[in-house]
Amino acid sequence: MATTRHAHTVWEGNLTEGTGTVTLDSSGIGSYPVSWPARAEEPGGKTSPEELIAAAHSSCFSMFLSAVLGKAGTPPTRLTTKADVTFQPGTGITGVHLTVEGEVPGMDEAAFAKAAEEAKAGCPVSQALAGTTITLTASLAG
DSSP states (O other): OOOOOOEEEEEESOTTTOEEEEEETTTOOEEEEEEHHHHHSOOTTOBOHHHHHHHHHHHHHHHHHHHHHHHTTOOOSEEEEEEEEEEETTTEEEEEEEEEEEEOTTOOHHHHHHHHHHHHHHOHHHHHTTTSOEEEEEEEOO
């Protein structure tokens, strides 16, 4: 069964001096301020489209990797995934780097790295971002 999620943004003013608020409508968990300086310079307590993409990608990848590991008979105890989304003003999003550390009993580094690559390729957010370079660093907690 397909699902659709909703968010909306209200923007006031021009690009460089204006501000906006993005609201997560489906979950109702909050509204967050956005601005051009938060996107192109320092966050200053505001979010950006790239931070929201990073949140989506890290959570989707973690879920997909958990499924891959479970299907292999080695479910994870814990996965910690960080997504770094790079934005270059005037160019756009130039890349995403995923870093995952896993606690996976009974699995070696090579098998974990292979499962992580499979998750990177299969994760729906990775697929939606296919127009950008996605790199990965995977390691087991030690």
